[in-house]
Amino acid sequence: MTELKKGKLAVEDSSNFNKVGDGSMRKNNIKSQANALLALSAAGILATFPFQHTFGGGLLFAAFSAATIGGLADSFAISALFGNPLRVAWPSWMGTRIIAKNRERLIGELSDMVEKELLTVDAIKETLEELNLADVVVRYLREHGGEENAKELAVKLVADLLGKVDAEQLALGIEAFTKERAGTIQIADLIADVAEWSVKNGYDDRIITFGAEQLARLAGTPQFGELIEKFAAAAIKSYEGDKFRRRLVDFTAGMNAHAISSKVQAWIVQFLSELGQADHPQRVVLRGKIIDLVKKLREDEALRQKVEAGKHQLLQAAHGNLKLDEFLAVRLERIRDKLTEAQGMSNDDSVSQPLMWLRAQLNKGMARLASDRSLQTSLDVMMKRGLLSWITQKHAMIGSLVREKLGAFSEKDLIELVQDKAGKDLQYIRLNGMLVGSFVGIVLYCATFWIGGGGS
Numbered sequence: 001m002t003e004l005k006k007g008k009l010a011v012e013d014s015s016n017f018n019k020v021g022d023g024s025m026r027k028n029n030i031k032s033q034a035n036a037l038l039a040l041s042a043a044g045i046l047a048t049f050p051f052q053h054t055f056g057g058g059l060l061f062a063a064f065s066a067a068t069i070g071g072l073a074d075s076f077a078i079s080a081l082f083g084n085p086l087r088v089a090w091p092s093w094m095g096t097r098i099i100a101k102n103r104e105r106l107i108g109e110l111s112d113m114v115e116k117e118l119l120t121v122d123a124i125k126e127t128l129e130e131l132n133l134a135d136v137v138v139r140y141l142r143e144h145g146g147e148e149n150a151k152e153l154a155v156k157l158v159a160d161l162l163g164k165v166d167a168e169q170l171a172l173g174i175e176a177f178t179k180e181r182a183g184t185i186q187i188a189d190l191i192a193d194v195a196e197w198s199v200k201n202g203y204d205d206r207i208i209t210f211g212a213e214q215l216a217r218l219a220g221t222p223q224f225g226e227l228i229e230k231f232a233a234a235a236i237k238s239y240e241g242d243k244f245r246r247r248l249v250d251f252t253a254g255m256n257a258h259a260i261s262s263k264v265q266a267w268i269v270q271f272l273s274e275l276g277q278a279d280h281p282q283r284v285v286l287r288g289k290i291i292d293l294v295k296k297l298r299e300d301e302a303l304r305q306k307v308e309a310g311k312h313q314l315l316q317a318a319h320g321n322l323k324l325d326e327f328l329a330v331r332l333e334r335i336r337d338k339l340t341e342a343q344g345m346s347n348d349d350s351v352s353q354p355l356m357w358l359r360a361q362l363n364k365g366m367a368r369l370a371s372d373r374s375l376q377t378s379l380d381v382m383m384k385r386g387l388l389s390w391i392t393q394k395h396a397m398i399g400s401l402v403r404e405k406l407g408a409f410s411e412k413d414l415i416e417l418v419q420d421k422a423g424k425d426l427q428y429i430r431l432n433g434m435l436v437g438s439f440v441g442i443v444l445y446c447a448t449f450w451i452g453g454g455g456s
Contacts, residue, residue: 037071038067055449059446062444063445080094081098082099099414111400111403114398135376150366167329192294192297204287219269220269228265232264
């Protein structure tokens with residue numbers, strides 16, 4: 001597989017080299033043709049000079065002379081763009097070394113042309129209006145591996161953000177926000193809303209089932225049995241006191257702390273297990289009590305005041321005693337470590353819970369974006385608005401970037417760049433100069449021949 005990739009790269013590099021070589025070869029061919037035509041014109045002058053007294057010889061002599069003059073003039077002008085023609089230090093008024101002498105002006109004019117004529121805000125806006133940026137994003141996500149790239153970027157971004165969070169400052173902010181908003185948040189209404197929503201959506205049954213199952217497990221533990229036994233022993237001791245008759249009766253009836261605690265524990269476990277079943281009659285009673293509590297929390301002013309007083313007491317007790325900064329620091333560090341360790345893992349069974357949740361949210365968001373046209377339209381409008389706002393503010397940077405990039409070229413590099421990009425066209429100028437010159441020479445000879453020499 002590696003050899004195939006290397007072979008493919010070698011073919012691509014060879015192809016690119018061939019393309020560059022073909023362009024350079026075509027340019028050199030045109031230059032060679034122009035040089036050959038100029039040499040042919042010069043040779044034609046010498047060949048036709050003895051016959052210029054005849055009409056045909058004079059016509060050819062005029063054509064070759066004009067072509068040679070035109071070719072030499074264009075060759076001189078083209079060479080003057082890049083340096084001194086014939087490597088002679090010509091006077092400044094001759095206009096040689098044009099690019100070198102006007103380097104700064106050329107760079108400035110090129111940057112102004114790009115900024116103010118080619119890439120104007122209006123031109124960019126027209127181009128953006130023809131594009132659907134949201135469709136580009138969707139196709140990138142679905143067809144070019146963008147989903148995985150977006151997930152990796154999001155995980156890394158979240159991990160970096162969590163690493164920069166100051167747990168102490170965050171804790172202070174939460175405490176300050178809680179103090180400021182404590183008076184505006186009515187806990188009674190909040191509890192009533194949560195309870196009412198839970199009943200309406202059937203979450204009360206789920207909460208009761210979950211709570212009953214967990215309490216049943218807790219009640220069945222040996223530790224809970226020991227706790228009941230201690231209470232039972234204390235109750236029996238308090239009942240019997242120093243009375244021998246009561247101790248005798250309890251002993252005869254088998255009333256001891258261990259037996260009582262075992263029966264009580266078994267009854268509690270059985271009751272909680274049955275309460276976890278959907279058809280248990282006590283669930284109807286609990287639902288009714290929840291509904292009554294919602295009504296009281298909304299209408300009973302005394303109960304509302306007690307709840308609010310309890311809220312303030314809880315906040316005062318938590319202030320200074322609750323180590324929120326330490327708790328947040330530990331949790332943030334743990335989540336960040338899990339995200340960092342899980343980066344790059346594709347198997348959901350082996351990644352951390354935070355990463356699984358984050359990926360699930362990203363999957364939902366990308367699936368919704370791919371199927372919701374209204375969301376795509378909103379995204380397209382938002383992206384274009386943001387881009388145009390940024391481009392309007394930073395539009396001057398376009399000219400600055402062009403000026404900076406061109407300014408990094410030395411005089412030699414800039415000349416080579418122009419020769420590489422415009423060299424072929426400049427050779428065409430030489431060819432056209434010789435062809436047009438020969439045509440003008442023929443026309444002028446014919447005119448002067450018929451006007452001057454034709455009548456003699």
